[in-house]
Amino acid sequence: MGDPLTADPPDGVRPIRTDDAAAVVRASLDDPERFGEIFDAYFAEIHGYASRRLGPDAGADVASQTFLEAFRGRQRYDPSRAGVRTWLYGIATKLVAKHRRSEVRGLRARERLGPGPVGAAEGHADQVDARVSAQGVRGRLAGAIARLSAGERDVLLLVALADLGHQEVAAALGVPYGTVGSRLSRARKKLRTSLGGTNPMRDLENGHG
Template sequence: MIAAVSDDAEVISSSTTDPERFTELYHRYAAEIHRYIASRLGPDTADDLMAETFLQAFRHRHRYDAARAGVRPWLYGIATKLISRQRRSEVRFYKAVARTGVDPAVESPMERATDRLSAEGMRGDIAAALTRLNQGERDVLVLVAAGGLGYEEIAQALGVAVGTVSSRLNRARAKMRAALEAHSG
């Protein structure tokens, strides 16, 4: 992973004189960033925001600080900020999932069928519980669950302290647990 981070930093550095090099980062991270955005706002918005994430990263690549963060958390941070701008859409998305129990971010029909069989009744409750989290708690929880980021990476992506990530995640988990226990109880 350290080799990838230094390689990513080198790609950004060299892209200031050879802009085509930046496409390497797009090919390396676009699918991951797209999945993250789709899990937050649905697949229709994900295409546009994923493209906007990389456009902003390209435009601001001269500001990238290799000593502060790897490219992956930097891209997640940009994506999360764009998602924040779409917050009302995100809340509407989770409310629709809560009403219908259908998550359009699930890609394959097989996954959809498996999910329905195993947890159809819970999806709506999970989505409803997500709408009750504050934005900071929701960002941290989804970055862990959908992005697979660690505490350090989330802290870098959101520009907050690791302790803040930990406390937000603990609060989010407690609220989600309480909501799910209320459903099963």
């Protein structure tokens, strides 16, 4: 497989179809070099997710470790349980868990910075960044996300940053489907309360569920 974990993916690479990706993982059991196709297709996306949660340095480490762990554990990948993209997000999220304190400190620091680009619009649900990017969020929204439980934050940010549906989040985290809904509901309620009754997730959550 060479050293794909230290290289940036080629420009213009797009994720491969779910069935094709699963076939590539299976093929890589006999031909390890094939796993480089998975790296090329998904590294930028996973790196972006981890960096938004933890910042660029820790995010890069988590992204690289995600693909290393996926490569080492690819014989255990079960396509009937999750697509390759969802599987990778699950690994990445478990690695983010090792940086919980750092993530919360970063969010609280952004809270102290005051309003970011959304500025005065932070109180209006339809103008808040629907991605809830931990890298770009400041002010009350960052503080509200910091005050969520770890489980609530994982569900919220997998929906917001990874655009995963509830079933995919359940597969990524290894929790029941109903748990995803309840955690997201609690997170939504807490964000509404912290932001004065508005719901910054409204636009994002339309179409999920």
